[in-house]
Amino acid sequence: MQIDTSLSNFYRLTKPLILLLGLLPLLILMLGAFNITDHGLGANPIEKLLHELGRWALKFLLLTLAITPLRRWTGWNWLIRYRRMLGLFAFFYAVIHFLTYAVLDQGLDIAAIAEDIVKRPYITLGMTGLSLLIPLALTSTRGMVRRLGRNWRKLHRLVYVVAIAGVWHFYWQVKLDTLEPLFYGLILAVLLLSRWRPRR
Amino acid sequence: MLIRQKDDVRSSDITAEAVYLSRRDLIKAAGIGVTGAVISGSIGSRAIAAENGPVGKIMASVTKSPLSTAESPNTWTDITGYNNYYEFGTGKDDPSRFAVDFAPQPWRVKVSGECNKPGNYNYEDLVSLHALEERIYRLRCVEAWSMVIPWVGIPLASLVNRFEPNSNARYVSFKTLHAPSRMPGQRRRILDWPYVEGLTMAEAMHPLSIIAVGLYGRELPNQNGAPMRLVVPWKYGFKSIKAIAEISFTRKRPRSSWEQAAPSEYGFYANVNPQVDHPRWSQARERPIGAGLFAGKKPTLMFNGYAEQVASLYTGLDLRKNY
Structure with missing residues (x-):
């Protein structure tokens, strides 16, 4: 009984901490955007914002996907308590990544955005990933998990598609030096393969 | 439309220079107030970071050129801190960081092929015979960003002409x-080094x-291509x-590096279009x-706004095929 209370106290304390940590990248970018830090965001602040926000969306997505294999390897089952928050951060950064593109980069030129989505495969992929994240974010509440039951797990397998679309979107966007997106791809591959179990 | 953009550039220029100057003053003041040993840490590194106004030897007798644009140039910081120069890394700030120790002098240029005066030339012999001109040009990168840059150079x-190319060239x-x-x-091996580029003789002349x-x-x-680089303002920057x-x-058309790396994306001509x-x-x-x-984008102009001067070079050429 006592252990239970101290544990729930632990989660009560660490969750806000992780929430703050997750907001830190955004805060740093905002400080740069308003030129409060030394160099601001450099010569092309919109490009910098776009790329950094996209990277953070992918990083949180990979962290979310790392929870299950980590639990399996270490036995640290308590990690599951943080998974929803990490997943929602991935969604959060993906949404502001998109808003930066739509508002700052394209100036809300709907025709240009539509043309991009239809004509540029890497943007098609990015939009696909983001759209598929929406139902996952909407069904992330405790009530929805309960209501959907077994179907919740089925629905949330979409996250694999989202992660592949996200990393591929990064890979196709890069001009020539594909080292960094390949590194993300490698991590994703490890995380996906670690889930694979031969059927008996 | 054009007038408003000029104003945008100008006002941001003023802000950047003002910020830069006030920072310098602050650092100077800090340097006077605090003794050296104490400030070696954080303030020392700030001083280096802020010391990015124009540096380098001032060139003597540079004449202004009527071929310059009237648009306001970008700041020194932007032009020297945001570069595509894969020889020093693929990040935009890599060249400014990793080209610091690249000592461009002494420099020799090997001239060969279909000409009467091939050989190895010293940088001084190549450049010092010609009058230096300031050419303020628009630069349009293939990545869809642009700057205005006050180059100093020679035609x-x-x-x-000094190498006397023959009729086969x-x-x-x-x-x-x-x-x-x-x-x-x-x-x-991101590109097949060394980097290769080419022009038709008409373009070069x-x-x-x-x-x-x-x-x-x-x-x-160094990060902008020291000691000598080509500038063809109506083509994408990588040319x-x-x-x-x-x-x-040469008689044959050279295959440029980006054309080799991704022929469906980058062509030989690479005219801004x-x-x-x-x-x-x-x-x-x-x-x-x-x-x-919040400035938004502006429309790209045919041949980067130099159509009047260069369009005649391409009459009869299908620019959609010869991109």
């Missing part, structure tokens, strides 16, 4: 120095084509090859660097 035509090709020990980006050796009236910074170590006159998109992004508009977060 490429006058340099080419149809193209001129350029190679960047290949020296992985001094150019750390060449240690990874065009009065807008220059060899730039300076920026803002000073010697060209304007940096740190030229070889010049060759808002009607022909890059396969992965639109070329219809461009982001002016230095205009701020």
